[in-house]
Amino acid sequence: MLRFDGRVALVTGAGRGLGRAYAKYLASRGAQVVVNDLGGSAVGVGADSAPAQDVVKEIEAEGGHAVANFDNVAEAPEAIVRTAIDEFGRLDIVVNNAGINRSENFGKNSLEIIKQHMSVHFFGAAGVTAAAWDHLVASGVGRVINACSPTLVGFENQTPYVSAKGAIFAFTRTLAMEALKVGIRVNAIAPTAATRMSDEMDAPEEFKQFMRDNYPQSLVAPVVAYLAHEDCAITGETILAQGGEVQRLSLSETTGMLDKDLTPEAVAENIETILDPGTSTPIGLVGAEGTKDALSMP
Template identity: 45%
Template sequence: MSDEIDVVGASVIVTGGGRGIGRAEALLLAQRGARVCVVDLGASVDGAAQTAEDPAVETVADILAAGGEAFAVRASVADPDGVARIVDETVSAFGGIDALICNAGNFAVHDFPAIDRATVQRFLDVHLFGSLELARAAWPHLERSAAPRIVNTVSSALWGVPGMVPYGSAKGAVLALTHNLAVVGEGSGILVNAIAPGAGTRMVDATGDALPPGFAETMKRTMPAELVAPVAAFLASRDCAFTGEVLAASGGGVSRLVTVRTPGIRDPHLTPEGVRDSIDAILDLDGAKVHETGARVPTGAGRLLSTGTTR
């Protein structure tokens, strides 16, 4: 397909749009003709302190200088009043909402078990509840869009990375949110997908010893945020015709991330010993199939792609 991805005139909210991946997403969408609400609290990378900087305003200034259309909102997605303001100001400025790109996040490395519930809650408030509440507030407006899209942001940390129990767990919750919103959105034509990005942003500097020596420098050199933004722009566009999917994007590489179910075993007289003795067969990936969630694209959207099987 040689036609350009169509986001012209689309009203898009990009959270965390002042820096890193979110900034690259906002700039690309505006360059392609979208009208962008750039949201950023201007906080420290761990979210613990608000800085004097207002990166959303800086991103918007660059968009306007290039002839695009955008405005800035300084707000936290963890604050219900902030979420309401993001939605209200976007509807007021652009007349509606066509897409959400939920990129805002906080990040830090923590020793386990030397963490407390409050620490984990801070990550859930931003990643899970920030994405959930923004989707909930924007949902009635998305239902009135001709091509409503939600793009959440997950991370490979949900599969386990040293020092990232709170962060990775929160991203795992966002993955589950994505699959469930995809099912809910089926009746309204709201397509909900996620991106699992890899980029050398300021979060890399906060990893400490969690990454192998030299890996942070390699990420900064070979994995710019600008190579993540095209995937988010596609998922937010009218050209995206599937729901409930996760696309990994880093350094120009793009792949599909899925959960699989192995053939396993079936024993009506199953015992603990039977599980032990058959564990190799249970874990064997030969013949594994993508686990289905029930999400389908709306009728007439082109091809039908579930989180399980292409049909």
């Protein structure tokens, strides 16, 4: 049984939804947990200490150990990490789950919305990870799990959200290379689950109920727990977790074409070959020691 006795986990955005599920699952397996949540709305407005406090109470009622933190990941990452050190004396696991989602058509006012999403999703994750880095190194079994998304393939009216998740995908793969040298594993989770965001989206009630019936949060948390455990040897991966399905989300390249006298006309003539998905192969990580597939790390 993969347990976390003696380990300390920090989960951002843990007052509701998937973050709450991650925090409670890790605590149920013995981890001491920092439950971070600003308590704002799904679109990033307001603040409320109750959600994080409620999750701490739930964990403690089940015999676990947890402490609440209400800082904004985009503004006070050091304070969030300091809560873990002050309360538990160490930090072994960071789950960068905090996020917002404001669905809107792209237009002249989109830049500010994109900046807001990047501030929370990307800079929030990068900031908390940076603040936690030395403690994760000291742990000897440091683990970072970032929140990516299946919408990475593209999703209408979601340019700010998906763009921020694209940054998380690249951040995860690149940081994993450096992290290997200091004993840290960095991966991402791309979940599909019924959450506050899916409940509040502009969609038919039948779809929302379908999400609740088929994509429970309880079928994502075990994957995060695996990625957080010291027995997890993979790094740089993004793992899809959708209603019990667990899959790899990866970059790939096709066989394509080769022409040393390349012209636009040659590209046009061979575009179907260039895009042929039947010739796709995954792209492995490239590190100081050469190309390595993340699933075959030493």
